[in-house]
Amino acid sequence: MGISLILGPHPPVVPARDGAVLIRRVRAYVSGTAFPIFLIHVPAHAHLYIPHHGFVVAVLIISRVAPHQIIFPCPPPTKKKTFSSDSYERESGGGADCHRQSSGHWIVDSTISNPMSVYEEYRKSRTSWGIGALGSVIVEVELDDIRRTMGIGLSIGGDAACYVIEEHLSRFVLGQDPSNVELIWDQMWRSTMNYGRRGLAVQAMSAIDLAIWDALGKHRGVPVYELLGGKTKGRMPCYATTCRPDLAKEMGFFGAKFPLPYGPASGDWGMRENIATVKKWREAVGPDFPIMIDCYMSLNLPYAIELARKCEPYDVKWIEEALPPDDYEGYSELKKAVSTTMITTGEHEYTRYGFRTLLEKKCADVLQPDITWCGGMTEARRIVALAAAYDIPIIPHGSSIYSYHLQICFPNCPMAEFLVMSPKADSIVSFFGNLFTDEPLPKDGYVELAHDRPGFGVTLNR
Template identity: 50%
Template sequence: MPFPTITEVKTFVVPGEGEGGDYHSQKAGHWIIGQISNPMSRYEQYKASRVSWGINVLGRQITASDGSVGFATGMGGPPSCWLVEQHFKRFLLGVDPRDTSILSDQMLRASMYYGRKGLVVATISVVDLALWDLVGKIRKEPVYKMIGGRTRDHLSFYCTGPLPAEAKRLGFWGGKVPLTWGPADGAEGMRKNYEELKKHRESGPDFPIMVDCYMSLTVQYAIELATMCLPLNITWWEEVLHPDAEGYEKLKAALPQLKWTTGEHEYTRYGFKKLLDTKSIDILQPDIMWCGGLTELLRITALASAYDVDVVCHGSGPYSYHFAVSQSNTPFTEASQIIICNAPDGKSVKPVFGNLFLNEVMPVNGRIEIEKFDAPGFGLELNPAIRLIDGAKLLNPDPEKPLGQAGQLLIIMMLSSRYNFFPLQLSQVHIALFTNVRNAPELRSRLIKASTMEGQEGENEREALNFAFVDAAPITSLLHLQTAIQQATLASTDGSLRTKTVHSEILWALNNSNNITESIKRFGVSDSTKSLFAVRVCGPEFAAGAVSMSMKATIQGDAVPFETLSQITDWPLVCKYYKVSGDPAVAELTKGGKQEPKRFPEAAKSIINEIVVSSVAMKNVMA
């Protein structure tokens, strides 16, 4: 019987916080999105949190002719969806999924003129992992048994997090901590780094502590800091420079007794060969979800073995676990592997991929027995309660409309604003305007149902609908809406909300009375709504691209420029809601009978807009 071939390739974007292994996307208060020295620390507007400059999670599903499905997750978001749909899919369809070597080679070579590193190789990595998962599912065999079998009986883990003493308590053999301050923080920042690491050493004189510098240091700064910390007995200094930087030879020459590690953000065997050729790297740390996938990682590992250099994967959960148990040069104390301390407080361990999978294997007392990895493929079962956004629909949401240029894929003419005077979790406002809305009744029904849904399904649905949906007909200007948004955000900040959320408060702020039900009826989405504003008030952990994708996935309509509002506003309706028909100036300008909405004199519109904006601005004062 012939082996099944690939019949379908699908891409997804995972929009939720903490799902899919995107360390840039976590809920407010999580330690990993706090101040950590990183490549963007030198820029003040991006220094506070990595969420201000990250990208989204990507999911990849490959189906075979026998109905078997392989799934993998990684980084890349919508741009990666485009690469797969428009370029890489052609190499996959109709092919035997066991041909991982040639498929990897074809994708790398076909994208060489615009790829070789970064997003392109990260996209290939997720495709490759999905292929290995699919083959394992078809053969009913775990991945590690297909690439060499077991080389040990269990995996031992160290834990990355802000509290190494907690890692020790949880049974991990070591703890890796993020460096908080970088060169931009000067001598005072270096002193703070030393004091913080000295405090971590209190976890025990012999407990291994590693420091993750996240590509943020210079050669001179790294030498000075590492020299200062020699009494602290740091086990290794990780990724002090970016992979393309020349300087690891200088680090090794200055402090040969220390271990220097890197590779998390390097790609393919060619990039790793350059690192190995420096003869300055003690441990390579490729990320299986970024470096080219499992197929390329096996090549990198074979290359490293010729230099007698150990390979210790960065993160990636079960994908890297299957690799580690099958390779003899992956451990340096039994099997050293990273598990990210995903709990917001850094005091416990949660799955690397959040709730994306139902059965992600977790360490107990810092170790996992190999028998836990014996399920087919990578042993991961997708959680049906997790909302996945279909990549194909993101790229071409309306079947009657052809796919535009790549640069147009995410543009829905969304206005994103930052308000530094509000708390971080309320500092970002994203607004988009849609016309020809075709699913208003469905949206209204979902909003009502979501309010009573329980469990994970309820949380996911409320997050999917976490917008203010504002009927555009009674809105006179963008300033009108923005004034209501600021009033609602202010109420949320000082604890004076009249409604349950900042988004429902926007509707209340727009209304001329204090009646909440009337506010929703007048300004919320109704079955007859044809034009709709979508508003999201959130923190910087929600990148503008992710918000725009979620809007487009939720609202079936045409995103239009805000100037279009002039053709939408129902001026008689505005006059009715705000009781401005009796204003002498408005009455004079509109005399002569009932005016059609689009035929109101411009002077009258200007006066009405001033009245309604003032009314909204003064509502909290008068309420």
């Protein structure tokens, strides 16, 4: 009987290749600040090998651990599940969720227009309404090769993402050949359609996917960019996201993006303050240094059009994420109405389906997926290829080392974002804080990726 290409049955489960290295263990834990609090681990006695599949079946358990205990093997758990809001002091720097900073940091102390600015009690600070309340989730994928190769991925979503991974997604990862990234991703995606498609579920998927790519590169002894097809450029030029464009210029960046202070709820006074801010930074950096404005989903269409027109004398390179991410019609109208600056969006969009809509409706001049939550590397490849068919550049949001490996491979990824995470925006520090011991940093405006660092080239700081 023939199989319909449209309605035919799904192929049977892909068997493991003879002698294939399999995924032995999946760990997911919350990083409330710089250090993980929770850990999913597999006790040694829980491993059960099934010879006719070659798959590994394991029992996943969440246990509470302190920062000094993040070593393996783990101490025996005392409870099946433990969730808490405990946190630990972080060093200056970022994380998967860069908003979890203490007072005195520009990211939390600056007045930044945001979706909650319509409510006066939440207007002063984004932390007032819990922008970083969930924290980060870190995933480790361990292979069953002789070296017990470990891959590291992360995203936002905190305890909730950890729960999704432990209770649901881990079943599609354990015992799999890590080369089957497409199969693993598709099964996670299809199995979460009833509650996912965006947000938390895709964030959890992204962390797993990145950990698998990291493990696969380390196992094969090559950087992830080689797995993706190799470099199309020797190094990545970077622009800075900062509260001090003048200092970004001094540090060698190729442009600077700063947050818009006020939204529509602040009225005409707020608009005047916004334009004064743009004018101040244009005068500070001179006429030739690119400046960009981050609006963080906070405007409406009439306000965004007015802002763009009033910025015309100051040669703004782009206006970023002016509207709520679901306002596709609004973005399309904004792009039609504005010709003197580029319109960018995509930071809070998910998967190729969301980006397909942005492209089909001609919503933006540049798209900005975040690799750590748009679906991971497996999905980001599709997004970049899709955008290339429309001649639209991809400049990912944040993501640091994870986005660098993607961008260096594709011609339509011309520049990287670097979020300046020092409290006063006056020095270059690691985007992920002290999470990694060897995160590559921009020098004279460029990031270079070493050819002799397999995977994503970073080491977890234990």
